[in-house]
Amino acid sequence: xxxxxxxxxxxxxxxxxxxxxxxxxxxxxxxxxxxxxxxxxxxxxxxxxxxxxxxxxxxxxxxxxxxxxxxxxxxxxxxxxxxxxxxxxxxxxxxxxxxxxxxxxxxxxxxxxxxxxxxxxxxxxxxxxxxxxxxxxxxxxxxxxxxxxxxxxxxxxxxxxxxxxxxxxxxxxxxxxxxxxxxxxxxxxxxxxxxxxxxxxxxxxxxxxxxxxxxxxxxxxxxxxxxxxxxxxxxxxxxxxxxxxxxxxxxxxxxxxxxxxxxxxxxxxxxxxxxxxxxxxxxxxxxxxxxxxxxxxxxxxxxxxxxxxxxxxxxxxxxxxxxxxxxxxxxxxxxxxxxx
Ligand SMILES: NC(=O)c1ccc[n+]([C@@H]2O[C@H](COP(=O)([O-])OP(=O)(O)OC[C@H]3O[C@@H](n4cnc5c(N)ncnc54)[C@H](OP(=O)(O)O)[C@@H]3O)[C@@H](O)[C@H]2O)c1
Numbered sequence: 001x002x003x004x005x006x007x008x009x010x011x012x013x014x015x016x017x018x019x020x021x022x023x024x025x026x027x028x029x030x031x032x033x034x035x036x037x038x039x040x041x042x043x044x045x046x047x048x049x050x051x052x053x054x055x056x057x058x059x060x061x062x063x064x065x066x067x068x069x070x071x072x073x074x075x076x077x078x079x080x081x082x083x084x085x086x087x088x089x090x091x092x093x094x095x096x097x098x099x100x101x102x103x104x105x106x107x108x109x110x111x112x113x114x115x116x117x118x119x120x121x122x123x124x125x126x127x128x129x130x131x132x133x134x135x136x137x138x139x140x141x142x143x144x145x146x147x148x149x150x151x152x153x154x155x156x157x158x159x160x161x162x163x164x165x166x167x168x169x170x171x172x173x174x175x176x177x178x179x180x181x182x183x184x185x186x187x188x189x190x191x192x193x194x195x196x197x198x199x200x201x202x203x204x205x206x207x208x209x210x211x212x213x214x215x216x217x218x219x220x221x222x223x224x225x226x227x228x229x230x231x232x233x234x235x236x237x238x239x240x241x242x243x244x245x246x247x248x249x250x251x252x253x254x255x256x257x258x259x260x261x262x263x264x265x266x267x268x269x270x271x272x273x274x275x276x277x278x279x280x281x282x283x284x285x286x287x288x289x290x291x292x293x294x295x296x297x298x299x300x301x302x303x304x305x306x307x308x309x310x311x312x313x314x315x316x317x318x319x320x321x322x323x324x325x326x327x328x329x330x331x332x333x334x335x336x337x338x339x340x
Pocket of ligand 1: 017018019020021022023024044045046047065078079080081082083084102103104133134135165166167168169170321322325326
């Protein structure tokens with residue numbers, strides 16, 4: 001491969017907008033791992049600044065996103081900001097690129113499919129601009145789908161425990177900076193990303209507050225889950241940021257139309273592609289973020305019935321927010337489109 005990312009004559013021309021960010025970097029890893037046929041990889045960001053990214057052992061120069069660097073791309077991954085997606089997503093799709101958008105800009109647009117391939121690949125249709133859901137939504141619908149196939153879900157209550165990498169690279173640096181200062185006995189640095197220190201803390205806010213005092217992340221869980229599962233799910237959530245680097249956790253309570261035996265729920269979940277049941281209380285086996293980090297599967301455990309209501313069910317759902325929550329899901333969307 002040459003410095004511009006040329007890789008022989010076969011394969012796709014792939015552009016990553018936001019290649020220097022956490023999701024962009026994870027996309028590079030996932031594309032290499034899955035041996036995606038790529039003939040040219042374009043690493044795009046706000047500008048080049050002489051930066052380089054690594055892809056399959058090669059150093060690829062970073063370039064500014066623009067008409068010249070996007071033209072002719074077969075696939076464009078948008079992993080930057082809502083504004084960048086708005087500016088360049090439709091532009092590239094109108095010129096024939098398959099655009100897979102990681103931002104929230106188009107997720108609720110009725111003309112844009114919002115896709116988790118294991119759950120609703122059928123929604124892709126012939127569209128060229130496809131949205132990938134929020135990280136906390138992806139792992140939730142992966143766990144809800146196999147249950148919704150067997151029971152009517154009357155109500156869902158979710159509390160999340162979300163990693164700082166979900167906020168991007170600057171938030172990971174903030175956690176590291178605060179942790180180092182605390183351990184060294186130095187004064188706490190003033191938080192720049194979160195409203196309060198995140199190290200050794202828990203912050204019950206993941207986005208700006210909106211209707212009914214729920215925050216944006218909580219509304220994304222509601223609306224995106226309803227769109228993907230194609231039903232008016234009665235879901236409400238409390239989203240909480242915790243000092244974990246990678247891996248979102250969710251405590252999920254479901255009210256079903258009729259009772260389900262935890263053993264049969266385990267079997268439904270185990271049969272779902274992309275889900276792994278980690279649930280053996282007698283051996284202290286349950287999912288944790290450290291267990292999920294670096295993996296593509298959504299881990300589900302602590303499956304148990306509400307002692308007071310037989311139709312009530314508890315689950316604990318954990319996944320790597322950078323991989324299945326973002327990069328892997330986006331690459332799976334590409335595979336679903338290109339593979340047919
Ligand atoms: N982190 C997660 O778990 C997660 C999960 C799901 C979805 N997402 C979404 O994925 C996107 C990327 O998130 P991230 O966590 O990777 O963020 P990040 O680590 O902060 O990286 C942001 C990237 O976007 C680039 N960028 C910013 N503004 C740009 C512009 N106007 N034009 C072109 N590139 C621009 C940055 O380039 P420079 O280096 O030049 O600044 C950088 O490469 C966001 O839309 C986010 O909401 C993130």
